[in-house]
Amino acid sequence: MICTQCGRDVFEGATECAGCGTRIAAPAPARYAEQVTSPMFRFDPQRLTSGDRITAISTLVLLISLFLPWYGVSFLGISAQADGLAGHGYLYVVLLSSLAILAYLALRAGWEELPARLPLAHERRLLAVGGLNAALVLLAFLIKPDGTGWRFGAFVGLLAALAAVAPLVVPAVLARRASA
Secondary structure (H helix, E strand, O other): OEOOOOOOEOOOOOOEOOOOOOEOOOOOOHHHHHHHOOOOOOOOHHHOOHHHHHHHHHHHHHHHHOOOEEEEEEEOOEEEEEEHHHHOOOHHHHHHHHHHHHHHHHHHHHOOOOOOOOOOOHHHHHHHHHHHHHHHHHHHHHOOOOOOEEOHHHHHHHHHHHHHHHHHHHHHHHHHHHHO
């Protein structure tokens, strides 16, 4: 350490400067320095509820299904297929919101408390975004391009979107009935 008054070296642990007698402030204990810093991110899946886990897995399956064949046509031995994103451009909203859900749940599993206050309660946030995903996927499933048939990606996407929102809808309905 260096004395702030005279600039001489002061031995570690000294309470005053040997040259000028200036009182030396004691450094903060190491434990205090650890407490002041921001909380560390440590991924722990146990922080997620079972509904959160179902939503995360189903959302991941939905995300993957967007790149699988959703629509197809066969004519004279020639077949063509299109994934969900090529069939309906608005499914890019589902792609982005699915990434947002997965990132949000990963952050929630990494911190005991999120660093920022977000609007709405946790379940309502997931229900809002998951409900949007389910509605858009259902719309894409029902409005298929002319002359095409469904392929397995459409069924996987629809089931995954409904499975992602199911554990969120049931508690919301039960809470609403209890308050009425």
